[in-house]
Amino acid sequence: DVKVTQSSRYLVKRTGEKVFLECVQDMDHENMFWYRQDPGLGLRLIYFSYDVKMKEKGDIPEGYSVSREKKERFSLILESASTNQTSMYLCASINRAGGETQYFGPGTRLLVL
Amino acid sequence: KQEVTQIPAALSVPEGENLVLNCSFTDSAIYNLQWFRQDPGKGLTSLLLIQSSQREQTSGRLNASLDKSSGRSTLYIAASQPGDSATYLCAVYQAGTALIFGKGTTLSVSS
Numbered sequence: 001d002v003k004v005t006q007s008s009r010y011l012v013k014r015t016g017e018k019v020f021l022e023c024v025q026d027m028d029h030e031n032m033f034w035y036r037q038d039p040g041l042g043l044r045l046i047y048f049s050y051d052v053k054m055k056e057k058g059d060i061p062e063g064y065s066v067s068r069e070k071k072e073r074f075s076l077i078l079e080s081a082s083t084n085q086t087s088m089y090l091c092a093s094i095n096r097a098g099g100e101t102q103y104f105g106p107g108t109r110l111l112v113l
Numbered sequence: 114k115q116e117v118t119q120i121p122a123a124l125s126v127p128e129g130e131n132l133v134l135n136c137s138f139t140d141s142a143i144y145n146l147q148w149f150r151q152d153p154g155k156g157l158t159s160l161l162l163i164q165s166s167q168r169e170q171t172s173g174r175l176n177a178s179l180d181k182s183s184g185r186s187t188l189y190i191a192a193s194q195p196g197d198s199a200t201y202l203c204a205v206y207q208a209g210t211a212l213i214f215g216k217g218t219t220l221s222v223s224s
Contacts, residue, residue: 031211033211033212040216041216042202042214042215042216042217043202043204043214045211045213048211058211088154090156090157092157092212094206094212100162101147101159101162102147102159102204102206102212103159104149104156104157104158104159105156106155106156107154107155107156109154
C-alpha cells in the first residue's frame, strides 16, 4: 500500500553540508511537491514539478534546488545547509488533472547543527 | 494571492461531543478543497476531498461541506473520540499550482 516514500525520517547535518532529500511515488503522478512545515507558519511550498525535468518555484525556494530525472522521483537539495533550514520536510504528489487527493510522504525531520 | 484561514487554532472537547472546524479562503476560483489529518511528527493523511462542483462529502463520522461562493468549508466530526485528537488541515487546490494550506486546528478530545 506504499504510495509516497521519503528516504529518511530523521536527518542530522552540519552547517554548510550539501543535503539530499529523496521522494518516490508509485502512483504514476505527474505533479510532485516539496513543502516545509514549521510551528506557527504551517506548510509552505518550496518547489513543485509538473513533469520530468520541469520545475517551478514555490513560495520559499531560496537556498533550495530540485531535480526530477524520472517521473516517480523528486529530489530536494539543500546546497549549503543552514540552521534556519531545520524543519519538517514533506513530499507530495497528485495526478495532472488534480481531481484526486494529494498523497503525502511521512516527512523528513531535518536538524542542521 | 489565495489565503486559507482556519478557526479556531486549537480546540478541546470531552469525548462524545459533536464539533465543527472552520476553514475560509479568499479566492473562490478553486479546483477542489481537501481536509487532512496530521498526527504529531507524522505526514498528512487525506480525510475528504470536495470537488468545486460539490457541496459536501461524508466519510464515517466526518462530514465536510463547501460553499465556494462565500469561500467557506466546515468539517463536522460526530461523536468525537480520543483517537480523533490530531491537527486538522484544510487546503485548496487551484489549477496549475499547488495545494495552499491553512495553519490547522489542533483538536484534543479528552476521555
